Amino acid sequence: MSDTPVEEMTFEQAMAELEQVVGQLERGDVALDDSIKLYERGAALKKRCEKKLKEAEEKVAAITTDGDGNATGTKPVEGM
Template sequence: MTDTPISEMSFEAAMRELEQVVGKLERGDVALEDSIKLYQRGAELKKRCEAKLKEAEEKVAAITLDAEGQPTGTTPVEGQ
């Protein structure tokens, strides 16, 4: 795990750490108290990743609208 506060992590850094947390929890070789802390950290990392994805989607949406707010003919964001 990194010392960088989750609120300052890039999407990629948060995703990497989330994968590490999930890996440790899946192995099941962590003490119960540590598992709870890891689960909480994982939930915070997941929330950060979701927020960064939302920001990216909003930026893409803003770029693909013309001055009147109409789509400029680009394809929608996947999953929308």
């Protein structure tokens, strides 16, 4: 596991670590206490990934286009 706090991770960092966590849990060769910690870390990583994806979707949704469908800029996204 990374020492980077989950809330500071990029989407890519969180996803990569989440894949590692899932792999460890699937193998089943981790002690119960460690499995619980891994599960908790995995839940936090999943939440981070979902948040970053939502932010990206909101940015894409804010792109404005002209009559021909060409991107002309963005409009402000509320709450950002």
